[in-house]
Amino acid sequence: MLVAGKIPYASTFAVFAAGRAYDQIRNSICYPNLNVKICSTHAGITVGEDGATHQMLEDISMMRTLPNMTVMSVSDDTQTKWAVEAISKIKGPVYLRLSRMETPIIYDETQKFEIGKAIQIGEGTDASIIATGDIVCEAIKAKEELEKQGINVRVIDMHTIKPIDRQMIVKCAKETKKIITLEDHSIIGGLGSAVCEVLSEEYPCKVTRMGINDQFGKSGKAEELLKYFKLTAKDIIDILGTTH
Amino acid sequence: MKITDVKELEKISNEIRKNIVEQVYTAKSGHPGGSLSSADILTVLYFNQMNIDEKNPSSPLRDRFVLSKGHCSPALYAVLAERGYFEKEKLKEFRSTKGSLQGHPDMNKVPGVDMTTGSLGQGLSASNGMALTSKLNHDGFRVYCLLGDGEIEEGQVWEAAMTSYKYKLDNLCVIVDNNNLQIDGNVESVKGLDNIEGKFKAFGFNTISIDGNNIEQIINAFETAKLIKGKPTAIIAKTIKGKGVSFMENDAGWHGKAPSEEEYNKAIKELEK
Numbered sequence: 001m002l003v004a005g006k007i008p009y010a011s012t013f014a015v016f017a018a019g020r021a022y023d024q025i026r027n028s029i030c031y032p033n034l035n036v037k038i039c040s041t042h043a044g045i046t047v048g049e050d051g052a053t054h055q056m057l058e059d060i061s062m063m064r065t066l067p068n069m070t071v072m073s074v075s076d077d078t079q080t081k082w083a084v085e086a087i088s089k090i091k092g093p094v095y096l097r098l099s100r101m102e103t104p105i106i107y108d109e110t111q112k113f114e115i116g117k118a119i120q121i122g123e124g125t126d127a128s129i130i131a132t133g134d135i136v137c138e139a140i141k142a143k144e145e146l147e148k149q150g151i152n153v154r155v156i157d158m159h160t161i162k163p164i165d166r167q168m169i170v171k172c173a174k175e176t177k178k179i180i181t182l183e184d185h186s187i188i189g190g191l192g193s194a195v196c197e198v199l200s201e202e203y204p205c206k207v208t209r210m211g212i213n214d215q216f217g218k219s220g221k222a223e224e225l226l227k228y229f230k231l232t233a234k235d236i237i238d239i240l241g242t243t244h
Numbered sequence: 245m246k247i248t249d250v251k252e253l254e255k256i257s258n259e260i261r262k263n264i265v266e267q268v269y270t271a272k273s274g275h276p277g278g279s280l281s282s283a284d285i286l287t288v289l290y291f292n293q294m295n296i297d298e299k300n301p302s303s304p305l306r307d308r309f310v311l312s313k314g315h316c317s318p319a320l321y322a323v324l325a326e327r328g329y330f331e332k333e334k335l336k337e338f339r340s341t342k343g344s345l346q347g348h349p350d351m352n353k354v355p356g357v358d359m360t361t362g363s364l365g366q367g368l369s370a371s372n373g374m375a376l377t378s379k380l381n382h383d384g385f386r387v388y389c390l391l392g393d394g395e396i397e398e399g400q401v402w403e404a405a406m407t408s409y410k411y412k413l414d415n416l417c418v419i420v421d422n423n424n425l426q427i428d429g430n431v432e433s434v435k436g437l438d439n440i441e442g443k444f445k446a447f448g449f450n451t452i453s454i455d456g457n458n459i460e461q462i463i464n465a466f467e468t469a470k471l472i473k474g475k476p477t478a479i480i481a482k483t484i485k486g487k488g489v490s491f492m493e494n495d496a497g498w499h500g501k502a503p504s505e506e507e508y509n510k511a512i513k514e515l516e517k
Contacts, residue, residue, distance in 0.1 A: 006377050006380070008373065026363075027362060027366065028359075028360065028363070031360055032351050
């Protein structure tokens with residue numbers, strides 16, 4: 001449609017949007033650099049009871065290797081609204097990753113939002129938790145708990161995975177003692193990998209990647225699965241506690 | 245520029261065949277068989293049917309053509325050059341690093357190419373989008389999509405066919421280049437593909453069966469398709485793979501192979517008769 005003057009927004013489960021349609025996205029959207037917006041839903045482990053066949057854990061990885069593609073993964077309702085509008089204003093293909101799990105509202109209308117500019121929450125220097133998508137809220141919970149223990153961390157909401165905010169990543173590595181990445185996605189090829197790519201080139205340091213560790217998902221309630229795969233605020237605290 | 249004289253169109257078509265052979269020979273690779281089978285269809289589209297202007301290749305109201313069987317790019321490049329979208333000299337750069345004529349058509353590199361294709365089965369979906377937009381905007385342009393018969397073994401084609409029907413895309417005309425051969429052989433032996441017309445009919449298309457190497461029949465089919473309202477048309481064009489070069493005709497071996505010097509000379513000699 002785009003070829004004839006409209007901006008198509010396509011939406012379906014992430015497992016189909018990125019997985020089944022990969023060849024179409026590659027050859028008929030990204031290669032001709034068409035202005036198509038793919039808004040995938042039900043991404044990640046938090047799709048829950050449907051189980052592994054429907055839990056897309058590799059989409060960020062696949063989508064970000066495609067030339068011309070912008071990749072986004074938003075963390076709350078407010079940010080989703082901003083992103084859906086913002087992507088209409090940039091030219092070229094976009095993959096916007098959305099999830100099924102109900103998440104708390106993180107942002108109010110005063111928050112600045114710009115594609116490619118990560119949002120920093122807090123000024124802590126003990127650690128940076130660089131997170132994306134529906135589990136940014138777990139990082140924020142961990143931050144608040146850790147504060148009570150006298151550990152001051154910052155959360156970086158990396159809503160744009162490509163182009164990634166290199167400046168923010170390097171700044172955090174310089175200013176904080178530890179870097180943790182957190183994603184509802186495989187640790188291979190996703191946010192964790194993207195952060196490591198930047199740091200290995202610009203400011204080599206140790207990074208702890210939290211995410212799905214090279215395995216398929218399983219059925220269960222979203223909250224239970226986050227516990228099972230060790231992606232909750234408590235798991236973040238455990239890591240920072242033991243390594244701190 | 246609308247040419248109505250059949251003899252003149254046949255001459256152009258023959259010129260296109262020569263340029264197909266020339267490109268594949270020069271590049272030492274490419275797909276001559278299906279390019280030659282579709283040469284007459286492309287000639288009619290670009291010299292008789294489509295509302296296009298080679299001097300304004302991105303005009304929003306132009307008719308669109310999607311070469312879903314993108315490997316037959318030599319035919320598309322030849323017809324675009326013949327029509328004047330770019331210099332014929334450029335055809336020598338086919339499949340080379342120095343030129344813009346990629347192995348499969350790239351809409352951002354070649355003026356006149358309406359859609360990037362190459363991964364089979366996707367062109368009808370793109371055509372649907374164009375045809376639907378034409379309708380939504382009341383633009384009135386028509387969309388033509390050329391599918392290979394081997395290509396329609398791809399499932400996406402039939403998903404797209406349902407969409408064409410659902411949106412009553414009577415400004416969409418599908419042409420199946422039914423040369424009966426794909427890379428691995430006969431379409432019937434590869435995938436049991438038969439009764440293509442019945443299949444499209446079952447999916448709600450108006451269908452027309454013709455000899456796809458007969459200029460007059462091709463023109464008539466397109467004219468009939470224009471009169472059909474409320475549903476898309478599929479023209480099943482029975483063609484000969486490798487048409488025009490005796491030793492390439494009806495031989496799946498010439499699906500994606502370049503001729504040797506000797507074969508090239510023989511082919512050109514035949515086409516110059």
